[in-house]
Amino acid sequence: MIGYVGTGASFYECIRYCLEDKRQLSEQQKIELAARDHLQHKERAEVLIYNQCGGNKHELTEQFLEVMKLNRRVEKPVLHISLRLAPGDVLTKAQMMEMGQECAKEFGIADHQYICVLHKDTNEPHIHIAANRVGFDGRVASDSNNYKRMAALCRRLEKRFRLTQVLSPRKFLSPAERILPRHDSRKEKLRADIRQTLENVSAYSSFEQQMKALGYKVIKGRGICFIDDKKVKIKGSEVGFSLATIERVLSLKEQITAKQNAVNVNPPVSRTQRSAPSTDLQTVQLQRELSTLLQQLFRPEQEGNYIDPELMRDFKKKKKRLGQSPS
Missing domain, CATH: 3.30.930 (BirA Bifunctional Protein; domain 2)
Structure with a gap:
């Protein structure tokens, strides 16, 4: 409740x-x-x-x-x-x-x-x-x-x-109770919606348009925040997606798409004609950076470690005794 x-x-x-x-x-x-x-x-x-x-x-x-x-x-x-x-x-x-x-x-x-x-x-x-x-x-x-x-x-x-x-x-x-991990379903939904949208788009304008279609009002300034249909405002950084992070993901996707299009328009005649570093190698490097970033962002939210209150009390008592003992 x-x-x-x-x-x-x-x-x-x-x-x-x-x-x-x-x-x-x-x-x-x-x-x-x-x-x-x-x-x-x-x-x-x-x-x-x-x-x-x-x-x-x-x-x-x-x-x-x-x-x-x-x-x-x-x-x-x-x-x-x-x-x-x-x-x-x-x-x-x-x-x-x-x-x-x-x-x-x-x-x-x-x-x-x-x-x-x-x-x-x-x-x-x-x-x-x-x-x-x-x-x-x-x-x-x-x-x-x-x-x-x-x-x-x-x-x-x-x-x-x-x-x-x-x-x-x-x-x-x-x-x-304070050391128990909390679950915020509203933030979890926003995090999932941002994640899914980033997987589907390659430009910020498309990202904002799709988030609006999902029912969010997007406010972009020095940072980014989202207002859901219940008028609750949540910063992107609160769910792991700051403006800088979102822009970096989209920038990498744009660069990869541009380089892939360039290769398709002007394919090399033979493998020996490819220069090193070649366009393919640059694309691979961008893809690796994007993959690493997405893995960090898209992994499940950390649950946190539960600490037994009894162990915490014993630890505090022991620490207090050590603090009171003569040096």
């Missing part, structure tokens, strides 16, 4: 996002997407819980604003939470409601105004909670340690509902 928690200033915008379809999609696009991926893009939102509130987006906003007036000092009265299941995990609506209520308790808004909304337009079921941090007593729900609390909540819910366990942000893991 993946959780998000944030605060904001606009009740209307948060509630509108939770209750309405995606603005960038036309009605025709919603119909086409629904037929293609069998998801509900039209009327994607279903309200599971109205807590201390009710109505449409305008009525809800008005109600939230009225209670917010009980504490005018708070600059960010909006609490926005989302919980997304991992691929393959499924819960009933009753379980999703239970999950939303547990989330409200964790963040101190169980008695505040909030709505819990199920979105049906993605493969992974997920809920959104739009809440008023200001309670009916004028007190404000704390936003301290939000990310740590969200990580702990996700781990509890995963165990409670027997869901796939997703590692929390690294700094919130226990010492034993």
